[in-house]
Amino acid sequence: MDILAPFLVGAWILTFCPRGSATSMGHPLPAPLQENPLFSPPAGSNLPAVGEEGTSPPTHLRMPHNYAEDDYYYDIEEDLLTPEPPTPGVPQPLPPRCDYNHCQHLQVPCAELSRAEGCLCPGISGPDVAPEAPRLQIIHTTEAGASVRWCAPSSTVLEYRLDYRPVDGTFISGPAMNSTSRLAVVSGLSPGQEYLFCVVASNWAGSSPTDDGVGEHGPCRLARTPARQMPYVYVAAGLASVLGLLVVSVLAWHFWYRKKKHLRRGSLDNILDGESGLEGTANASFRTEEQL
Structure with a gap:
């Protein structure tokens, strides 16, 4: 009984394992892809050749040692796509x-x-x-x-x-x-x-x-x-002349009036008449003393 126990445990574990594929179950592998006559890699491209014997990588491609998978890539569409010609009939800018x-x-x-x-x-x-x-x-x-x-x-x-x-x-x-x-x-x-x-x-x-x-x-x-219109120069000259004549007339009259007023002050007539002047009050007995 102790000898059969390990076998029973292993059989029980195998029941939980997924079923194998057709290939793993003993079925034959699918036939290799046949060469498509409608598609052939362009001359000088790096695409691998496809034939009846299978595929073979190009001999001129060598991967460096210790390379990272994200550092190198090969874009098949880069060699197959061609730029599209400009659409005819599009109006050009004026x-x-x-x-x-x-x-x-x-x-x-x-x-x-x-x-x-x-x-x-x-x-x-x-x-x-x-x-x-x-x-x-x-x-x-x-x-x-x-x-x-x-x-x-x-x-x-x-x-x-x-x-x-x-x-x-x-x-x-x-x-x-x-x-x-x-x-x-x-x-x-x-x-x-x-x-x-x-x-x-x-x-x-x-x-x-x-x-x-x-x-x-x-x-x-x-x-x-x-x-x-009269030129502005003549108008200005006329106004200046009138203003100058007016100033001279006022100054002349002022000096004449002051001189006349100064002559009347302190004269013999002012003293005899008893008028007050800048020199003081007139002496009423001056004429009497002069006659004596």
């Missing part, structure tokens, strides 16, 4: 807009900016269409002149011209200016007179229209020159 100011004096034409910087210009009408009206921006007037600023229209312009006239007179045309001009100066105006100023743009197709100057953003505007 060039930036040109730094073009319609109201800047001596502004470089936008066509030259576009050729130099590869930027985009604002849309304008062609040379076969008459220009639109410029926008008169500001007017500064003096007694005999004025300076006018304007903004260019969205049109092809060859030259500008400033026309002006008195309200009850006829237009006077100024000289022609090139397409980069945004400023004009007029001289020979009359002081205290209201004028109508108009900026006209022109090309081979014609000239821009004008108006009566009532609108704020049109090509024309009414402005009045200031009245003639």
